[in-house]
Amino acid sequence: MKYYLKNGYKSLAIYTFLAIMFTAAFLYISYFCTADIDAHARFAILQSKGEIFIGNFILYGLAGLLTFFSDNFRLVTVAVCFIIGSATSLKFCIAKKQIDKLELANNQYSYKSILLALSMLFVFIIPIPILFTYGFFYRGGFAPNVWHNSTIILLAPFAILLFYKSYEQLQKYTMKNNIIIIVLVIINVFIKPNFFFVFITVYSVFSLAKYKLKKEFFYSMLPLIIGLGCIIIQYILLFKTNSAVFKEPSDVALSNPVQMLKLFPMYELAPISVLFSLLFPLLYVVLNLKKMKQSLLFWYTFISFIVSILFFVFFIETGPRMTHGNFYWQIVICAWLCFFTALIALLKDIKELGMTSRNKFLSFLYAIHVIFGLVYLARYLITGIYY
Numbered sequence: 049m050k051y052y053l054k055n056g057y058k059s060l061a062i063y064t065f066l067a068i069m070f071t072a073a074f075l076y077i078s079y080f081c082t083a084d085i086d087a088h089a090r091f092a093i094l095q096s097k098g099e100i101f102i103g104n105f106i107l108y109g110l111a112g113l114l115t116f117f118s119d120n121f122r123l124v125t126v127a128v129c130f131i132i133g134s135a136t137s138l139k140f141c142i143a144k145k146q147i148d149k150l151e152l153a154n155n156q157y158s159y160k161s162i163l164l165a166l167s168m169l170f171v172f173i174i175p176i177p178i179l180f181t182y183g184f185f186y187r188g189g190f191a192p193n194v195w196h197n198s199t200i201i202l203l204a205p206f207a208i209l210l211f212y213k214s215y216e217q218l219q220k221y222t223m224k225n226n227i228i229i230i231v232l233v234i235i236n237v238f239i240k241p242n243f244f245f246v247f248i249t250v251y252s253v254f255s256l257a258k259y260k261l262k263k264e265f266f267y268s269m270l271p272l273i274i275g276l277g278c279i280i281i282q283y284i285l286l287f288k289t290n291s292a293v294f295k296e297p298s299d300v301a302l303s304n305p306v307q308m309l310k311l312f313p314m315y316e317l318a319p320i321s322v323l324f325s326l327l328f329p330l331l332y333v334v335l336n337l338k339k340m341k342q343s344l345l346f347w348y349t350f351i352s353f354i355v356s357i358l359f360f361v362f363f364i365e366t367g368p369r370m371t372h373g374n375f376y377w378q379i380v381i382c383a384w385l386c387f388f389t390a391l392i393a394l395l396k397d398i399k400e401l402g403m404t405s406r407n408k409f410l411s412f413l414y415a416i417h418v419i420f421g422l423v424y425l426a427r428y429l430i431t432g433i434y435y
Contacts, residue, residue, distance in 0.1 A: 063138075081428060081429065086121075107199055115127045172192065174325070197377070211352070242378035243382075246352050303361065303362055308361050350386070360376050
């Protein structure tokens with residue numbers, strides 16, 4: 049009992065420390081950098097006053113609850129930063145839990161698992177060619193982490209949990225997991241629905257392939273049906289009732305690659321950008337192709353990433369939000385999953401085979417992605433420009 053209490057206190061201490069540190073970082077960003085934090089704080093105040101009720105209401109509702117529905121802008125901003133700081137810490141905990149399953153060290157709180165989980169909070173693209181063609185570090189790439197958008201930061205840990213719980217369900221169906229998936233689907237949709245669009249597409253296909261038309265398949269569709277109901281509610285709230293937010297009519301429409309490139313010309317070099325954005329996971333797959341072809345997790349991750357890009361290419365919002373690129377955000381989650389899936393696979397290889405030349409090269413490449421993430425964050429904090 050003492051052992052479990054001691055470990056519980058350690059986990060709580062690490063989580064609390066990181067939550068405080070990231071809250072402070074986001075407060076700095078809200079004051080000195082270009083970000084969505086202030087806009088989302090204002091949405092929270094408007095929602096608390098009853099002037100609007102936004103479809104993705106969870107962030108704004110939590111900020112209202114934490115501030116007792118205050119209209120003090122600075123207080124609400126602190127609440128938003130605390131929420132996303134806590135979410136970032138939760139993302140660390142999820143990554144660490146998955147890494148701990150590999151038993152890389154005798155001590156659960158060894159520096160190895162902590163540093164590896166932390167690295168996944170900073171891992172970033174190698175900004176080629178966008179840095180040389182547009183001077184961008186972020187725009188035009190397929191980033192696995194962002195620091196400027198509150199809702200995607202809050203969504204990340206819950207989207208990752210949904211991905212892993214659904215992956216467990218694809219291995220072996222349980223009613224308990226189905227209930228957890230339903231809860232996670234609802235949370236995902238009402239924070240930011242982007243990842244749900246990918247999830248409903250990919251999970252339904254993989255479930256059908258796994259369970260055919262057996263009862264497990266139809267039970268597995270229940271979270272998707274509930275999620276679609278939540279999407280309809282959100283669509284009505286977001287696009288049909290919030291004239292206080294949208295002064296002009298807004299909607300969702302089909303797009304095409306030509307239209308997408310007109311709106312976002314920095315993606316004209318997307319084939320090269322995606323290569324350097326995901327260089328580590330892509331090269332891991334290439335160098336371990338025979339093994340990865342047999343991996344359900346690889347295919348589930350890889351196809352999710354492809355679908356996330358297809359949503360970005362073929363769907364847009366119309367009206368004043370057309371240039372916001374809001375169908376990009378699912379790419380952030382899926383790119384992160386690509387990196388994490390490859391990292392877990394590499395750590396397993398190192399544990400089994402040691403530091404072979406291949407594993408050294410891949411470890412070095414992963415470190416390069418993390419270094420670029422730290423450079424990007426430092427640049428963002430200094431210049432205040434996220435792109």
